[in-house]
Amino acid sequence: MALQLGDTVPDFTQNSQLGSINLYDFAGESWVVLFSHPADYTPVCTTELGEVAKLRAEWDKRNVKTIALSVDSATSHTGWIGDINETQSTTVDYPILADEDKKVSDLYGMIHPNASNSLTVRSVFIIDPAKKLRLQITYPASTGRNFDEILRVIDSLQLTDNHSVATPVNWKDGEDCVVVPAISTEDANVKFSKGVTEIKPYLRMTPQPNK
Ligand code: BEZ
Numbered sequence: 384m385a386l387q388l389g390d391t392v393p394d395f396t397q398n399s400q401l402g403s404i405n406l407y408d409f410a411g412e413s414w415v416v417l418f419s420h421p422a423d424y425t426p427v428c429t430t431e432l433g434e435v436a437k438l439r440a441e442w443d444k445r446n447v448k449t450i451a452l453s454v455d456s457a458t459s460h461t462g463w464i465g466d467i468n469e470t471q472s473t474t475v476d477y478p479i480l481a482d483e484d485k486k487v488s489d490l491y492g493m494i495h496p497n498a499s500n501s502l503t504v505r506s507v508f509i510i511d512p513a514k515k516l517r518l519q520i521t522y523p524a525s526t527g528r529n530f531d532e533i534l535r536v537i538d539s540l541q542l543t544d545n546h547s548v549a550t551p552v553n554w555k556d557g558e559d560c561v562v563v564p565a566i567s568t569e570d571a572n573v574k575f576s577k578g579v580t581e582i583k584p585y586l587r588m589t590p591q592p593n594k
Contacts, residue, residue, distance in 0.1 A: 385492050390516050392508065393490050397452075399478035400460040404450065407514065409478070414447040414541075415510040416533060419482075419493040419503035423455040423463040427527045431505075432464075432479070433471025434530050445537050446512075452480040452487055453503060498523070507533060509540070546592045547574065557594055562587040 386392065396405045406415070418435075420428040435442075435449050442449055453460075460479040467475050480487055482503070488494050493503040505522035517540050522528055539550040548560035562571045562579060568587055571579045577590040 386508075386516055386519065388516055388518070391514050392510050392516050394514075395487050395490060397487050398457050398481045398483075399450075400457045400464065400481070401478045404478050404480060406450075409450065410448060410510065410512070410514065412446075412512050414445065414512060414537060415450060415508075416442070416447055416537075417450045417452065417491070417506075417508040417510060418528070419452040419488065419491075419506045421499070421502040421504065421524045422453055423459045424466070427525070428453075429463075429467050429470060431527050431530070432475055433467050433473050435477070436467070436473040436475045437471070438530055438534070439476065441534055445534070445541065447537060449477045450480060451477065452482050452493070454482050454485055454488060454501070456483055457481040495521070509533065509537060511540070511544075542591070542593060547571075548589065548592060551588075557591055559588045560591050562589055 394405065394407045396403055420431060422428065432451055435451070460481060464475045482488050485494065488503050491506065491508065493506045495504050498504055504524060505528060507520045507528065508516060509518040511517050518536050535555060538556045539554065543549055547563050547566050549563055551561050562575070564585060566574065568579060568581050568584065571587055571589065575589040575592060580588045582588065
């Protein structure tokens with residue numbers, strides 16, 4: 384069955400250009416963004432993997448480790464990384480799994496046969512430190528991902544795990560949040576010292592509690 388939100392993600396050990404990677408050992412106590420791409424030496428993927436490297440400080444700030452994957456070999460990854468570093472002005476410092484036997488792709492449902500029988504689609508998985516799946520998004524091969532959106536979701540998850548809020552449409556870190564429905568407005572007024580604005584009984588806003 385396909386992985387669903389809240390599932391404990393399956394562990395694996397697979398080769399990469401940095402050697403063998405065991406997911407759980409690699410993750411440790413960190414969050415993980417695991418993402419697949421269709422193939423090495425392709426233009427959209429080149430920009431994506433470069434962007435993930437350029438965002439290193441943003442991942443680190445959030446205690447996130449990144450792992451890419453394609454069904455190409457580790458030797459291919461190493462050669463391609465030279466091109467990524469050169470063309471995207473960065474240094475790819477994270478593992479790209481060499482999933483030649485499709486072990487991880489099959490485990491995570493990254494091959495969608497009606498899109499391509501042999502290549503992985505652009506899947507993204509956000510995995511929390513408890514190894515639970517917190518987000519999955521699948522993009523078509525022709526559309527490069529927006530990794531700012533992935534960071535935005537991680538900000539939301541890390542906030543909402545610790546405070547009784549949810550984040551509204553297009554929310555960004557620092558903006559007002561929604562009070563979760565489980566809390567009465569009376570209790571919310573006590574809990575959120577920065578104040579609660581009741582727009583409707585079910586729609587209550589509060590400044591971001593941890594800012
Ligand atoms: C690309 O990364 O540029 C790409 C890969 C597969 C299909 C289309 C584009």
